[in-house]
Amino acid sequence: MQSAPSLTVSIPLTAWPLARASNGVVVHAEVATHALAAYAVSAAARSLAERVGSRLISAPVRVACLMPSGRPVVLPTADAGPCTVSVAHTRSLLAAAACRYVGGVGIDIVAAAEPSPALDWCFDAEEAVIAGDDAARARLWAAKEAAYKAARIDAGFQPLRVRIVPTSATRFRWSIAADFGMVDGVGGWSEAGGHVVAVAVQPAPGRSLATDALAVICQEATPCS
Numbered sequence: 031m032q033s034a035p036s037l038t039v040s041i042p043l044t045a046w047p048l049a050r051a052s053n054g055v056v057v058h059a060e061v062a063t064h065a066l067a068a069y070a071v072s073a074a075a076r077s078l079a080e081r082v083g084s085r086l087i088s089a090p091v092r093v094a095c096l097m098p099s100g101r102p103v104v105l106p107t108a109d110a111g112p113c114t115v116s117v118a119h120t121r122s123l124l125a126a127a128a129c130r131y132v133g134g135v136g137i138d139i140v141a142a143a144e145p146s147p148a149l150d151w152c153f154d155a156e157e158a159v160i161a162g163d164d165a166a167r168a169r170l171w172a173a174k175e176a177a178y179k180a181a182r183i184d185a186g187f188q189p190l191r192v193r194i195v196p197t198s199a200t201r202f203r204w205s206i207a208a209d210f211g212m213v214d215g216v217g218g219w220s221e222a223g224g225h226v227v228a229v230a231v232q233p234a235p236g237r238s239l240a241t242d243a244l245a246v247i248c249q250e251a252t253p254c255s
Contacts, residue, residue, distance in 0.1 A: 057135060058086040059127035059229060061222045064119075071124070075117040076102060079126040083115050086128045091115075099184035104128075116179045123223055133215075133232035136179025140172040140226050152189035160196065165226070169219055170194055172228035177204035180230040181213045204230055 060082050066074055076093045079102055083091035092105040093115055104113045116137045118125040127137040145167035153161050153170060161167045174192040183206070195203045205214040217230035 057127060057129040057132075057229065057231065058082050059125065059137060061123055061125045061139065061227060063122060063223065064124050065122070071119050075119045075124050075126060078124050079115040079117050079128065082126045083113050083128040086130065087113055091128075096184065101179070101182065101184055114182075116176075118175070120225060123225055125227060127229055129231065133234045134180040134182045135232075136176040136181070136217075136228075136230040138172040138175035138179065138228050139222075140168045140175075140228075142168050142221070142224055142226050144168060145171055154190065154193065157194060168226040169228070172226045173202050173204060173217055173219065173230065176217055176228040176230035177206060177215065180204075180215055180217075180232045181206050181208065182232070183208055183213075 060078060062078060064071070064074060072095075076095070079093045080091050083093065083104060091113065093102050094105055095101065096103045102115050102117050104115055112130050113128055114130075114132070114135050115126065115128045116135050117127075118137050118139045120139055120141060123139055125137050125139045127135050129135040142165050145164050147167075149167050149171060150158060150161065152174070153167075157170055161170050171189075173194045174189050175187070177192050177194070178187055178189075191207045193205045193207075195205075197203055200220065201216065201218045203214065204217055205212060213232060215230055215232040217228055220227050
């Protein structure tokens with residue numbers, strides 16, 4: 031099996047970089063603050079994904095929602111090469127990630143104090159051991175959401191099908207028992223504005239990613255105009 035190159039993030043001055051490593055595969059992510067009405071948040075998140083994707087491939091990117099799941103997809107154009115995107119949002123933050131040369135990317139953002147013991151049903155026995163407080167629950171929940179998005183499963187979120195195995199304080203492996211077979215990949219965590227941010231990547235078909243392929247960094251979130 032051919033190994034994929036490691037993940038890299040380009041870092042413009044206003045970006046919140048989520049990952050950096052070496053050659054070839056590029057993941058570019060940004061987090062921005064917002065004070066938008068609920069009805070405007072999804073459109074703003076898509077606009078952020080277009081900005082992130084455009085910076086990634088140095089060409090205009092248009093993002094639409096795949097129905098009925100709502101998964102964001104890059105519309106094919108003559109200028110846009112292979113590119114996948116993911117978005118997430120809370121009441122105060124937007125997040126978007128774009129990548130090339132991988133099967134899929136997922137991003138999720140969760141307020142660190144938001145999860146509660148009521149989420150414990152979402153974790154298997156091994157995950158429950160490390161979900162001892164709200165911060166740990168937030169990390170696991172964000173990782174599961176990001177992994178599900180990276181797997182591009184256009185069905186309702188089923189958290190118990192997603193298994194998260196931390197490999198360090200900032201990295202994890204993930205696997206999903208999907209109806210069509212097992213899907214797996216790598217991911218990483220960071221923090222921004224009192225939130226946990228998780229990014230997950232699914233390797234392209236026939237390739238694999240090392241568990242240390244995704245390193246996570248943190249900078250302050252930037253305003254979203």
